[in-house]
Amino acid sequence: MLTTRLYMLQRLTALIMAPLVLGHLAVMIYAVQGGLDAAEILGRTQGSVLWMLFYGAFVAAVATHAAIGVRVVAFETFGLSKSVLTPLTWLIFILLLSLGLRAVYAVTLSGVLG
Amino acid sequence: MIRPHRNHPLWLAFMLHRVSGVALALFLPIHFYVLALALTDPAALNDFFALTENIWVKITEFGLVFLLAAHMLGGLRLMAMEWLPWSDRQKTFAATAVAGAFAISCSFFLSAVSL
Amino acid sequence: MSQELSVSVWRSETNAFQEFAVPAQDNQTILDVVSWIQANSDPTLSYRFACRVGMCGSCAMMVNGEPRWTCRTHVKKVLKSNSLQIAPLRNLPVVKDLATDMEPFFDKWVEAKGVFQGTKTRHDAIEPILPDTAERVAASTAIECINCAVCYAACDSVSGNADYLGPAALNRAWSLVNDVRDGAYEERIEAVSGTGGCHNCHSQGGCAKYCPNDLNPSASIAGLKRKTTRNWFGWGRS
Amino acid sequence: MKIERHDTDILILGSGGAGLFAALHAQQTAPNAKITLAVKGLIGKSGCTRMVQGGYNVSLGRGDTVERHFMDTINGGKWLPNQDMAWKLCKLAVERIHELENEVGCFFDRNSDGSLHQKAFAGQTFDRTVHKGDLTGIEIINRLMEQVLARPIDKLQEHRAIGLIPTKDGASLSGVLFIDMRTGGFRFVRAKAVLMATGGGPTMYKYHTPSGDKTMDGLAMALRAGLQLRDMEMVQFHPTGLLAGDHTRMTGTVLEEGLRGAGGELHNSHGHRFMFDYDDKGDRATRDVVSRGIYAEMRKNNVSPNGGVYISMSHLGPDNVRTKFPGMVKRCADSGFDLAAGKVEVVPTAHYFMGGVVVDENTRTAMEGLYVAGEDAGGAHGSNRLGGNGVANSTVYGGVAGEVMGQDIQTMNALRDPDETVLDAEVARALHPLSNRPTLIQPLRTQLQDAMWDDVGVMRTATGLKRGAKALDALDEELMTLGVDDGNLAFNLTWHDWLNLRSLTDISKTITAAALAREDSRGAHFREDFPEAGAMETSTYTVAEQDGKGVKITQQKVEFTIVKPGETLLGDDEPETLVGTA
Ligand SMILES: Cc1cc2nc3c(=O)[nH]c(=O)nc-3n(C[C@H](O)[C@H](O)[C@H](O)COP(=O)(O)OP(=O)(O)OC[C@H]3O[C@@H](n4cnc5c(N)ncnc54)[C@H](O)[C@@H]3O)c2cc1C
Numbered sequence A: 001m002l003t004t005r006l007y008m009l010q011r012l013t014a015l016i017m018a019p020l021v022l023g024h025l026a027v028m029i030y031a032v033q034g035g036l037d038a039a040e041i042l043g044r045t046q047g048s049v050l051w052m053l054f055y056g057a058f059v060a061a062v063a064t065h066a067a068i069g070v071r072v073v074a075f076e077t078f079g080l081s082k083s084v085l086t087p088l089t090w091l092i093f094i095l096l097l098s099l100g101l102r103a104v105y106a107v108t109l110s111g112v113l114g
Numbered sequence B: 001m002i003r004p005h006r007n008h009p010l011w012l013a014f015m016l017h018r019v020s021g022v023a024l025a026l027f028l029p030i031h032f033y034v035l036a037l038a039l040t041d042p043a044a045l046n047d048f049f050a051l052t053e054n055i056w057v058k059i060t061e062f063g064l065v066f067l068l069a070a071h072m073l074g075g076l077r078l079m080a081m082e083w084l085p086w087s088d089r090q091k092t093f094a095a096t097a098v099a100g101a102f103a104i105s106c107s108f109f110l111s112a113v114s115l
Numbered sequence C: 001m002s003q004e005l006s007v008s009v010w011r012s013e014t015n016a017f018q019e020f021a022v023p024a025q026d027n028q029t030i031l032d033v034v035s036w037i038q039a040n041s042d043p044t045l046s047y048r049f050a051c052r053v054g055m056c057g058s059c060a061m062m063v064n065g066e067p068r069w070t071c072r073t074h075v076k077k078v079l080k081s082n083s084l085q086i087a088p089l090r091n092l093p094v095v096k097d098l099a100t101d102m103e104p105f106f107d108k109w110v111e112a113k114g115v116f117q118g119t120k121t122r123h124d125a126i127e128p129i130l131p132d133t134a135e136r137v138a139a140s141t142a143i144e145c146i147n148c149a150v151c152y153a154a155c156d157s158v159s160g161n162a163d164y165l166g167p168a169a170l171n172r173a174w175s176l177v178n179d180v181r182d183g184a185y186e187e188r189i190e191a192v193s194g195t196g197g198c199h200n201c202h203s204q205g206g207c208a209k210y211c212p213n214d215l216n217p218s219a220s221i222a223g224l225k226r227k228t229t230r231n232w233f234g235w236g237r238s
Numbered sequence D: 001m002k003i004e005r006h007d008t009d010i011l012i013l014g015s016g017g018a019g020l021f022a023a024l025h026a027q028q029t030a031p032n033a034k035i036t037l038a039v040k041g042l043i044g045k046s047g048c049t050r051m052v053q054g055g056y057n058v059s060l061g062r063g064d065t066v067e068r069h070f071m072d073t074i075n076g077g078k079w080l081p082n083q084d085m086a087w088k089l090c091k092l093a094v095e096r097i098h099e100l101e102n103e104v105g106c107f108f109d110r111n112s113d114g115s116l117h118q119k120a121f122a123g124q125t126f127d128r129t130v131h132k133g134d135l136t137g138i139e140i141i142n143r144l145m146e147q148v149l150a151r152p153i154d155k156l157q158e159h160r161a162i163g164l165i166p167t168k169d170g171a172s173l174s175g176v177l178f179i180d181m182r183t184g185g186f187r188f189v190r191a192k193a194v195l196m197a198t199g200g201g202p203t204m205y206k207y208h209t210p211s212g213d214k215t216m217d218g219l220a221m222a223l224r225a226g227l228q229l230r231d232m233e234m235v236q237f238h239p240t241g242l243l244a245g246d247h248t249r250m251t252g253t254v255l256e257e258g259l260r261g262a263g264g265e266l267h268n269s270h271g272h273r274f275m276f277d278y279d280d281k282g283d284r285a286t287r288d289v290v291s292r293g294i295y296a297e298m299r300k301n302n303v304s305p306n307g308g309v310y311i312s313m314s315h316l317g318p319d320n321v322r323t324k325f326p327g328m329v330k331r332c333a334d335s336g337f338d339l340a341a342g343k344v345e346v347v348p349t350a351h352y353f354m355g356g357v358v359v360d361e362n363t364r365t366a367m368e369g370l371y372v373a374g375e376d377a378g379g380a381h382g383s384n385r386l387g388g389n390g391v392a393n394s395t396v397y398g399g400v401a402g403e404v405m406g407q408d409i410q411t412m413n414a415l416r417d418p419d420e421t422v423l424d425a426e427v428a429r430a431l432h433p434l435s436n437r438p439t440l441i442q443p444l445r446t447q448l449q450d451a452m453w454d455d456v457g458v459m460r461t462a463t464g465l466k467r468g469a470k471a472l473d474a475l476d477e478e479l480m481t482l483g484v485d486d487g488n489l490a491f492n493l494t495w496h497d498w499l500n501l502r503s504l505t506d507i508s509k510t511i512t513a514a515a516l517a518r519e520d521s522r523g524a525h526f527r528e529d530f531p532e533a534g535a536m537e538t539s540t541y542t543v544a545e546q547d548g549k550g551v552k553i554t555q556q557k558v559e560f561t562i563v564k565p566g567e568t569l570l571g572d573d574e575p576e577t578l579v580g581t582a
């Protein structure tokens, strides 16, 4: 069940994510060469404001995007009633946002601040 | 369920996009949880990364990256279709999207296993 | 082709398919098969048709799982190992056997503001309109719909979302959005932007694949998404 | 049997061009009136207006005049039309086409300068036919249907009218009895004004073009209600109906006239292009002449496997044919024939019914409260209808009826009570087959269609007509012995097949009687034993009326209220034809 507002939000967040996904994929391909290593990853990201902004934006966009997306599927495929859809959308949004921001905090700022 | 009326490329592209979207949404919390281990339990994070040497975990990862790439390309195709003046080449678009996704994830997979 | 076709037909009384043997003929449509059963084998079978030549759009059914206009579907085209399965059109309530209630389909047609709103009267001159301006071409490309609901039955967004206006209604709205004689552009954009509006189309493309008149509602809906997006940003009509 | 009762101000039967326009205009004229639209099929999806291919005749200047359109109509009808009706048809068509474009939203084909495109249609002296490709009817009905669906008009879909129920004194109409086809129950609707626009439809012939829901119910009801019917012998045959075998409903459907216009040739089984044996214009002669030519070949047994002749287009270049007639080529291809490169079997097919209820030019009938418009009304076309005048007629007079009813109900204070005995009789009549032992209905329909085709068809003789009349009497008796399973009356097509056959048989008898009474050959009516048209000045038309169990035919003198035979409304300096000049 999409109104124009939700539709626009979903498309705009998708547009924001597109370059971020490409960047992320590139880093991943680079990173997995020689195996994944926590120290190597953290070494690259920790303390970097740029990486923080990069992943911060990613998380905000994806939380919005996926919450709307799951809402649509919950409605069309599982027939959830409209009264549960809005709380569900918010729940997924908040869950993804908080988990995501915590992860971003963990890999970028935690070492610097804590 | 692929009933006869669904048996055409655009419906399959739709289903791929939907399945990949939902799969990504399910994977994300796990992904975030693992990364947050850097904060709470760095050793566990490394143990986890060690797991990635396991071929099954590699295949799962390959799947996820494939889904992300497929979903993104599929999404870009949709937005192109919706916002750019309509073209009848949309079916080719769909195919290209999947092929592109496949190429990216293959390169990822190859680089991951080619040690 | 063998002498007899084995045909299973959906019956609403038993909620099950019923088997019939129907003589095969050279020139035989699905409507002929159904008619033969009613006239010769089981007089209680219900179905609907009117024009029998693909103009009225009242004879659509699911044939071997695909939505089709039955009066213009040759048996040879769809026969699978000498058998046919015929069921009422998907996504609409069934009145009896193969006849559906098309009311929701037409209610949505009106809800999508698929109704011309002129700005002139019968006492004004007819507006000269160049046939090949971009707008007129867009309007004309979408116009030859017979409201058969084949596209409506092909669309899984319709089956998942009872509010969704569906491909045919939106296709009509798109034709009107491009009709320069119409005076209800804003209302129509509003009507296709709501909870059941064009944004609920996931570009499955079944509508365009199955439309017996080779219309492309999918493209029309994409057009509406473009217009509603412009409208959302306040960018004006085109 | 329980009857649901229901009241309304204006009741409209049928949703073709006439019914839908009546609903619109009634609503515009009397916005506060309760209007009910009842249809045998679905609104806008039943009837023949939707099947109009060629287009809509209207004089829009550029050298054309209403007078010229009128003269073509009178000449085409061989001086039998009611001239006041024909005049109003031609005059109001102009306003109607403007309304269709400007208010209803139809978009007709344009010239490259943006003005309406008008094409040639046979039998006219000006290229005046407005159209939308070769699917004009779909555009007209879809747009009208939307307008009606969006308005506060009560809808009774899949409601079949089965009886006009008069008041006790028989002078006025009380209301209409229906079968709600979806439940099988009866419903009686009282109304101050009722428009009958059920569209005639000569589907009692072996080969016919109209949609399946049209079975002469309206005229049969009118006959029973004591109304006069005129020109009942006038059945128009279209020369090129698709012939694909008896087992398919595609047989009889129209292959458009434009095919012959563009150079299509008719061949018999020996490959001979036979039309020049009958007429100097060959394949391009008018509908009636070509129909008779084909019929004559069929009698000589020069026939194709299914018993007709061939239309061949391939000499014009298959690709050319494909681009020029995409709709026809696709339709034939769907039926398994290659129109562009091969040849397709064709046969004359019953297309339009000129006869109908006697009305005045305001659609009023002799019965207070009953109005008739469209193909159900007789008079506007006389003995032959011009291609393109059918839809003009239904839309013009449907609109007129809507306005007139909207005005008339203002002075009708109360609803009228029905004659309950007639109501009961009509219910009993409909229930009749349910008490007989169930049998198949279709074989009798086939017998009726064969009898009408063989003896009351394209060419007629007294001997044949009498043979036909006898066959019809026998058929009638047999029909009353046929039974329908009464297990479930909801959407019971077989019950309706029986009722269809009932109406068709009644009207077939009337056609036969009128054809026997008319001892000359005019327009669509051709008597081999009286091949001359007779003197125009003393023209008469036939009027049929119920008389006990039979029908009585009388002859009425045609009143030349506007123009007399030998005269014309065109000025001396105006050329006879302007075809191809605009
Ligand atoms: C194939 C074809 C092509 C044609 N092409 C042209 C053309 O090019 N130009 C032209 O001018 N004319 C053409 N005509 C003729 C034209 O279609 C008719 O003259 C005209 O449209 C009749 O309109 P109507 O409103 O009277 O009836 P219709 O449009 O036939 O409508 C009759 C309505 O009455 C309903 N009805 C019937 N019985 C009952 C009942 N018992 N109770 C309730 N409702 C009932 C039907 O369901 C239907 O809704 C064509 C006809 C055919 C068949």
Ligand code: HEM
Pocket (backbone or CB within 6 Å): A010, A011, A014, A015, A017, A018, A021, A062, A065, A066, A068, A069, A070, A072, A073, B017, B018, B019, B020, B021, B022, B024, B025, B028, B068, B071, B072, B073, B074, B075, B076, B078, B079, C201, C202, C203
């Ligand atoms: C990694 C994060 C992402 C997740 C978790 C995600 C999740 C989802 C989900 C669950 C849906 C709903 C599926 C449906 O409606 O069928 C969806 C839809 C969509 N996604 Fe994503 N997505 C992600 C990234 C992207 C990206 C990067 C793009 C494009 C560049 C994108 C474009 C779209 C579009 C256009 C839709 C709408 C599909 C439709 O309406 O049919 N998504 N997404």
Ligand code: SF4
Pocket (backbone or CB within 6 Å): C057, C144, C145, C146, C147, C148, C149, C150, C151, C152, C167, C168, C171, C207, C210, C211, C212, C213, C214, C215, C217
């Ligand atoms: S768009 Fe095509 S499939 Fe859909 S109702 Fe119209 S004609 Fe039928």
Ligand code: F3S
Pocket (backbone or CB within 6 Å): C154, C155, C156, C157, C158, C166, C167, C200, C201, C202, C203, C204, C205, C206, C207, C208, C217, C218, C221
């Ligand atoms: S099938 Fe349905 S999802 Fe959209 S493209 Fe057509 S309306």
Ligand code: FES
Pocket (backbone or CB within 6 Å): C049, C050, C051, C052, C053, C054, C055, C056, C057, C058, C059, C060, C069, C070, C071, C072
């Ligand atoms: S019966 Fe009219 S479209 Fe099939």
